[in-house]
Amino acid sequence: MEKPTKLEQQLCFEVYKASSNFSKMYAKALEPFNLTFPQYLVLLVLWEQDGLLTKNIGERLGLGTGTLNPIINRMIEQGRLTKQQSQTDKRAFTISLTDKARSEHAGVEQAVLEKLICCNFMGVDAIELMKNLKELNASFKSMNL
Amino acid sequence: MEKPTKLEQQLCFEVYKASSNFSKMYAKALEPFNLTFPQYLVLLVLWEQDGLLTKNIGERLGLGTGTLNPIINRMIEQGRLTKQQSQTDKRAFTISLTDKARSEHAGVEQAVLEKLICCNFMGVDAIELMKNLKELNASFKSMNL
DNA sequence: TTAATGTAAATCGTGTGCGATATAAATGAC
């Protein structure tokens, strides 16, 4: 790692901007569905495996209860999620997709995919970038900050 | 770009996590100074060139007035910044560092640098990653979403 | 069994981040 000096040279800033850019792009793609980017992430997790505990979703997304709980509550109000107290552990709550959320799966994925294709990231080696980012995130995970 | 399917495969999610990880890491390094990561970004800009207009700082960081103004106001309350109405353009305000903010420059940089060195990102090619991220961000800039 | 410890959610306070709107000042067209 180089010694960071100016703003342009800082890795953290490039990551920060990239995250903000992605967030805005996804916001546009998801707007017709009345979905935010973090809400979409919750759906991605549940589309992959339904009926998870709040804790599981949080682990998957790297979000704490203070962030995730309001998001889930809003999605319940939207009629996308339901919450059921677990029988085996009364502290835990199972989060499930409603029919509405299940049925819009294909449409939302399609809209996001279209936006991605439309953008097309000229000259960006996405595979290489993914590889480096996964290494970076693994590094973060393996250190006790 | 590959067709994105599962959460792990999505570039946006890796970027999202990396940004969150960096933000937490910087938060720890900056905590002794009572600084947040975005506040640190404002300082980086002004340490490089003092006496900029709000607009210039926003352009540099990619932040709008709705985000930047509260940050600047908090930093004025902290005694780090001052705001002066421009003589040439009475709409514009010049943001300047106080002596306090100027004098803590070295200490803050040192604390951040130590944290970065301490982390050391095993196996991550930071140069390559920076290059790819800059290309990605340039792609975002050049498209009208 | 009870007491200590640990865990799952909920809640709270602070600080972004953004789009939309408001206001004042500068600029340009006529």
Place this chain on the structure above:
DNA sequence: GTCATTTATATCGCACACGATTTACATTAA
């Protein structure tokens, strides 16, 4: 010079994001 448009900042409402605390329940140990 007047008026419409543009520009710089301010404000507002909504939605994260996180650490800290609280509450309810579970688990373990004495």
